[in-house]
Amino acid sequence: MKLYGYWRSGATYRVRIALALKGLDYDYAPVNLLKGEQKSPDYLKVSPQGLLPALMTDDGATLVQSLAVIDYLDETYPAPPLLPADPLMRARARQIAYAIACEAQPLQNLRVQKYLREEAGLDEAGVKAWLDRFVKGAIEAVETMVAETAGDYCVGDQPTLADICLVPQIYAALRFGVDLAGAPRLNAIYERCTAHPAFVKAHPDNQPDAARG
Amino acid sequence: MKLYGYWRSGATYRVRIALALKGLDYDYAPVNLLKGEQKSPDYLKVSPQGLLPALMTDDGATLVQSLAVIDYLDETYPAPPLLPADPLMRARARQIAYAIACEAQPLQNLRVQKYLREEAGLDEAGVKAWLDRFVKGAIEAVETMVAETAGDYCVGDQPTLADICLVPQIYAALRFGVDLAGAPRLNAIYERCTAHPAFVKAHPDNQPDAARG
Structure with missing residues (x-):
């Protein structure tokens, strides 16, 4: 592949x-x-x-x-498997993944931020307010979801699709200065994931095209 | 349920x-x-x-x-089933669904349009330019995807998850005045879907809370 x-x-x-x-x-x-x-x-x-x-x-x-x-x-x-076996728990993992992939990431990605700055005329405070409304808002919604489902990871004690979506989202939120104080459970899961060998291998900094210095 | x-x-x-x-x-x-x-x-x-x-x-x-x-x-x-049996065709149906659900819909939904107007200060021409860039752009990307997969519906000859996402997206695009001239295949599939009994039953106008007149 x-x-x-x-x-x-x-x-x-x-x-x-x-x-x-x-x-x-x-x-x-x-x-x-x-x-x-x-x-x-x-x-x-x-x-x-x-x-x-x-x-x-x-x-x-x-x-x-x-x-x-x-x-x-x-x-x-x-x-x-990247999803639990039980249909309801599969749905719980997916709803976390989709809350991130359909509500946080699309409103934060580079081309949207570029449009907001260059074509919609928002200044940095305006972009920050946008990210707070939509990205922080979506992350805090996910925080309430994991209250019902989390073990060591978002859903239970094994990494699932939910964690696969969560980790890049938190990485981006940290990069863009989104306040994550309202998401302590997700911060703890993020920390746990960043110590997991598969997540370490996948980390942006560990890719051959990562910018150095 | x-x-x-x-x-x-x-x-x-x-x-x-x-x-x-x-x-x-x-x-x-x-x-x-x-x-x-x-x-x-x-x-x-x-x-x-x-x-x-x-x-x-x-x-x-x-x-x-x-x-x-x-x-x-x-x-x-x-x-x-809402997805084809073959893994590759399942992926084809899903990539159409996600292209809509993760790239078009999130940038067009009501709360985003409201923010653009009321908080980012865009006028109607500004909102139209936004929708053209992101929603029309995503729809035209899907148009190129279905060139390889469509039969009567987005993927083959039965409705799938792709059509389930497509139809509400085209409905919204028409409502918001997005130009769909660049998506003739999708327009044809939309027309076919709107004649299908399940899609008729699900249509917004046929719901008990639809606004009348």
Whole structure:
């Protein structure tokens, strides 16, 4: 398999965690978002939409959308599972994952922040207020969800899809200065995850394209 | 089962389509988003995050996040399936669903539009430019995806999760005046879906809380 991604892309980070949790080897092809390489002719041959990440399977199919890639990996390489076995607990893990992927990340990603600054004319305080409203708000909603489900991780005592989405979200929130004081449970889970070997391997700083210094 | 929702909420619309495709009966409890009823004390007892929709199962569990609810329904009531059997085609259906649910809908929903107008100070032309960039952009990306997968519906000849996400998205895009001329395949699939009995049953106009006149 070959993963096209960018070290700091939250969606790429999710896929790297899933691959690492499953112990799957893959080639890594960096695509520099800051240089706009996702819109280069070469990359558009891989992903016609210019989306990151993309996973090329051993059969040569190219998959995009991080959550679809992770579902595919979980169905194709079932051990260890990324969702609990019980249908209700599966739903609990997914609702955390989707609360992050559909409500926090889309309103915080680079192209949205760039638009807010450059085209909507928001200053830094305006962008900060936006991130507080939507990203902090979504994270605090997830904090109330995990109150019912968490063990060592978001749902029970094993990492699931929920943690795969949580960790890149907290990483980004810290990077963008979002106040996480209202999410002590999530902070504790984040700390636990950052010590887990699969999450360490997947961390942005540990990728070949990470900016140094 | 009991569905808490709002006739025009796109996420509620998705769940109604899934329930109708599976032929499942349910009670419907309207929660008026325009009146802020999702933050009322009564509703916060149902969904502590004040999120719509919420599905109360026959066991009394309350599930939120439309995609998690739909996955739960598909696992608990498997017929007819909402995803193809083949892992690659399942991924294709999911990547369309997630492209809509994680890239189009979050940037178009009511609370975001309200913030853009009332707090970010965008005028109507500014909001239109925002919707064009993000919502039209995401829809046109999906248009290129279905070029490889569509039969009568987004993926093959049966409705899937992709169509469940597509139809409320096109409904919203039409409502907000997003130009869909660049998405002829999706327009054709939308027309086909709107004639399908399950999609008719789930349509906002056919809900008990639909505004009349």
